[in-house]
Amino acid sequence: MSKQHLRVILNGKAALRDDVRRAVDAVRKMGHTVSVRVTWEAGDTQRLALEALDEAAEDQISTLVAAGGDGTVNEIVAALLDGLQGDKTLPFELAVLPLGTANDFARGVGLDPSDILGCLRFAARCQPKPTDVGSVNGRAFINMATGGFGASVTSETDPNLKRVLGGAAYLFTGLHRFSELASSHGAISAEDFSWRGDFLAIAVGNGKQAGGGVELCPDALLDDGFLDLTIVPYPRGDDVADLLGRLIEYGPDGLRDSLIMRRVKAVIIETDKPLQFNLDGEPIHDTRLEVSVLPKKIGFRRP
Numbered sequence: 001m002s003k004q005h006l007r008v009i010l011n012g013k014a015a016l017r018d019d020v021r022r023a024v025d026a027v028r029k030m031g032h033t034v035s036v037r038v039t040w041e042a043g044d045t046q047r048l049a050l051e052a053l054d055e056a057a058e059d060q061i062s063t064l065v066a067a068g069g070d071g072t073v074n075e076i077v078a079a080l081l082d083g084l085q086g087d088k089t090l091p092f093e094l095a096v097l098p099l100g101t102a103n104d105f106a107r108g109v110g111l112d113p114s115d116i117l118g119c120l121r122f123a124a125r126c127q128p129k130p131t132d133v134g135s136v137n138g139r140a141f142i143n144m145a146t147g148g149f150g151a152s153v154t155s156e157t158d159p160n161l162k163r164v165l166g167g168a169a170y171l172f173t174g175l176h177r178f179s180e181l182a183s184s185h186g187a188i189s190a191e192d193f194s195w196r197g198d199f200l201a202i203a204v205g206n207g208k209q210a211g212g213g214v215e216l217c218p219d220a221l222l223d224d225g226f227l228d229l230t231i232v233p234y235p236r237g238d239d240v241a242d243l244l245g246r247l248i249e250y251g252p253d254g255l256r257d258s259l260i261m262r263r264v265k266a267v268i269i270e271t272d273k274p275l276q277f278n279l280d281g282e283p284i285h286d287t288r289l290e291v292s293v294l295p296k297k298i299g300f301r302r303p
């Protein structure tokens with residue numbers, strides 16, 4: 001087994017966790033180099049990702065480990081792709097140490113957030129797999145971009161609630177906000193598809209699940225060169241709360257008949273009013289969202 005240099009960018013929220021320290025010690029004992037950089041505040045993750053890009057050659061960094069939740073993974077991937085010049089490829093592979101509350105991306109690739117040592121071992125041992133990246137108006141996402149109902153729930157869920165309740169926090173925030181539910185009106189167009197109407201939510205998935213385990217794009221694959229589009233149309237004559245309850249509890253299977261699902265390489269979403277769109281949980285607002293896939297853009301060490 002070749003010896004790796006794992007550069008870990010550790011979200012400061014998880015810096016005191018004993019299991020992280022034990023996992024780093026154990027992987028060092030396996031003969032690998034592990035250098036840890038801890039974030040303190042917003043902006044640090046991006047800065048440390050760019051620093052790793054600069055130091056990659058000299059320090060022989062083989063794998064950059066995003067140690068945090070979905071937000072940390074997103075910030076690292078987005079910063080790296082922004083920092084890459086032209087068509088260059090990353091000088092190292094990526095891996096994830098799932099230390100967030102939802103960890104949708106990590107769970108989606110089969111990592112178990114309760115086994116941090118196991119996850120760090122995967123980062124050191126797994127073969128890298130070519131992995132697609134999604135982009136919305138030039139900003140990268142790795143797991144899923146969601147707009148409409150799910151978007152405001154995900155980004156407005158109280159961080160303290162998330163810490164205590166984990167993924168279920170999203171559900172509670174969602175239930176609490178049922179009274180404020182409104183539809184968005186928009187036009188959605190892809191290669192050989194166009195749709196206009198009122199919708200409750202839209203998801204464009206590279207990965208399968210978001211919002212704390214809701215499988216909005218159950219057939220999405222990380223390396224097929226496509227994104228999976230799911231539209232949840234605003235129900236006519238149906239009870240909205242009931243529909244969302246089924247969606248949260250059973251995922252798309254709960255309302256297969258009402259969903260519109262397509263596999264796309266690119267999609268344009270245009271809305272009357274600015275739509276909140278979450279890229280792996282990080283919000284942007286716009287009336288025109290150009291979504292596309294960057295096929296096999298990065299190598300990810302995942303089970």
Ligand SMILES: Nc1ncnc2c1ncn2[C@@H]1O[C@H](COP(=O)(O)OP(=O)(O)OP(=O)(O)O)[C@@H](O)[C@H]1O
Pocket residue numbers: 011012013039040041042043044045068069070071072073099100101102103104162280281
């Ligand atoms: N030391 C720190 N203390 C608090 N927040 C931090 C710290 N360092 C970075 N951040 C912020 O943490 C956020 C990312 O957190 P995290 O990785 O847990 O994402 P998340 O989207 O909440 O994850 P998940 O949805 O999986 O729970 C970023 O907005 C970043 O600015």
